Amino acid sequence: DTKVTEGGLNVTLTIRLLMHGKEVGSIIGKKGETVKKMREESAARINISEGSCPERIVTITGPTDAIFKAFSMIALKFEExxxxxxxxxxxxxxxxxTLRLVVPASQCGSLIxxxxxxxxxIRESTGAQVQVAGDMLPNSTExxxxxxxxxxxxxxxxKQICVVMLESPPKGATIPYRPKPASAPIIFAGGQ
Incomplete structure (x- = not known):
């Protein structure tokens, strides 16, 4: 297990996740207790985009170790x-x-x-399935x-994706993906 911090990579990083309403509800928990616990235990900043959309963006910011801790708590919650x-x-x-990350297209090349x-x-060393969507998310460069x-x-x-993202920062301006409110026809990212 390579310590990411040894490579001087203990910097603040932001990772964005795309979630369905039900998943977000699970992360927030009753009266916000689950997300409060995640914030406290991981020391990462966890922000959740406002609630009128069927898809929401969860933004996790912090030093790499805080991000990994937050991710592990989210993954374990989903497993539960x-x-x-x-x-x-x-x-x-x-x-x-299954987790869906939102990554600037300019970094996807390095990731692939x-x-x-x-x-x-990454697939072989972690045993995880990883797929990068061929198309960008609507109205964004992600x-x-x-x-x-x-x-x-x-x-x-x-962890490996974070290392790639830190080694090759996004080029040019990134237009972040913003999920559409439910009133619009719902087109799910990734063509599900």
């Missing part, structure tokens, strides 16, 4: 939700935990690597990066 939803179901195989070499390396796997695989994967 999956376990809870399976209690009464007949499904035998457990679906993986020459001929897909970098993303293949793409969705979908990570799925066990919470542990996801955390390892996020």
């Amino acid at each position: 939700d999956i376990n809870a939803s399976m209690t009464n179901s007949t499904v035998t195989s457990k679906p993986p935990v 690597g020459k001929g897909g070499s970098k993303i293949k390396e 793409r969705a990066v979908t990570i799925s796997g066990t919470p542990d695989a996801i955390i390892q994967c996020v």
